[in-house]
Amino acid sequence: MMNIHAHTPNLELTARARRVAAVATSHADSVDRDGRFPAEAVEAMRTERLMGVQIPTAFGGEGASTAEIAEICSILGQACSSSAMVFAMHQIKVSSLVTHGGDDAWHQGFMARVAGEQLLLGSATTEGGIGGNMRNSICAIEVDGDTCRLEKNATVISYGDQADAILITSRSHADAAASDQVLTVFLKDQYTLEKTHVWDALGMRGTCSDGYVFKGEAPAVQILPRPFAEIAAQSMLAHAHILWSAVWYGIAADAFAKAQAFVRAAARKSPDMTPPGALRVAEASSLLQGVKASIVAALEMYEAARENEDKLSSMSFSVAMNNLKIASSQTILTIINHCMLICGILAYKNGTPFSLGRHLRDAHSAQLMISNDRILGNTSNMLLIHKQDTSLLG
Amino acid sequence: MSAVEAIRSIVAKHGKLPVDVATLQDDADLYAAGLSSFASVQLMLAIEEHFDIEFPEDRLNRKTFSSIKAIAEVVTELSEDQQAA
Known part of the structure; x- marks a missing residue:
């Protein structure tokens, strides 16, 4: 395999x-x-x-x-x-x-x-006071001989209650700069979580992305041996944007399947008349193919770069992964909205075979989990110096 | 002014480091000293302008900006290449 x-x-x-x-x-x-x-x-x-x-x-x-x-x-x-x-x-x-x-x-x-x-592994990369930039930490891990200790005001730990272990970022020592971070694994019996916020959100409601004060103590060998800056650039960036996009594609693909079924059912009832939603199905199909193609292209790019540290930490790679995230998170909303127009009131109502309220609410999280505005800000900064490859296949 | 000195003053001006650049060795890790990816771009732009060079795509990565010494090496190499061209 x-x-x-x-x-x-x-x-x-x-x-x-x-x-x-x-x-x-x-x-x-x-x-x-x-x-x-x-x-x-x-x-x-x-x-x-x-x-x-x-x-x-x-x-x-x-x-x-x-x-x-x-x-x-x-x-x-x-x-x-x-x-x-x-x-x-x-x-x-x-x-x-x-x-x-x-x-x-x-x-x-x-x-x-x-x-x-x-x-099941959880993640604690956000912290109160860092303004949403996970590449900065306020809290610092304290290494005392063979033991490390950490306390963090983690404003979001998705499924924190259910995780069997949490991978958590912090500054690497008490005097370290905000961006000098490490990632540490803490097992469930090595930390306590005191809940500070309960996740009651528009969508993605089952991720239970509650806020907690995290307090942990573990053997210091559980700190990952590479700086978090490298981890973020070389494994997290690509995996997050590709796997999130794959989830979002799934949401849009299911909405599309419902809309297509709706139009097909209408067409079968009156084969001589093109149903009013047919054109929108064609339009949504084109958009969905675009999302799919972007994900597949990003997968190929990652496979080609993954053995090469320089490529993974290059600007062209960061720009490409950021672009995937922006495009897929925006396009799925357009697709699902098309599907809602196609299925009409049956999509708007809950409890019908064509209900799309949950899809639409869940899809709205895509632009916000790492805010698109923040990502566009980073990309626009990189594009001041990085020249985009304008070849088709290059 | 040597390339290293010029780079030091550009890092001091555009690197937005939380520490005094004068306290850093030439080979000190700039990311550990607090260089953000955002500030590293501003640093690159200022260095391009000062030395009248252009960083090619394969140099736009973390390694190039890992230390004052690493920047100086790339700048020296690019200055020679781009003047010869």
């Missing part, structure tokens, strides 16, 4: 993902309505052994490629956005372990535990 080409679907893995998606679909409305953790879908992910698929076979995983993980995200996104986003966020954390922890004994052992025990 290792290193198969980006475009060859791994049928065994997609079959497992589809079984999880079936579970996720049947609970999606109650997860959304009650703003509760998608426990049944995550349990199904564990049953299908999906938590550790990205981990190399040497450490008990299956060495799944980023493309394969993205395909799972898309399949789950078509069923329940919250379940899909929990899976994506977990896999983004796993990617940092796989990319940056592979040479280090403790992190190797931890990867084996993630695969063996199907552990």
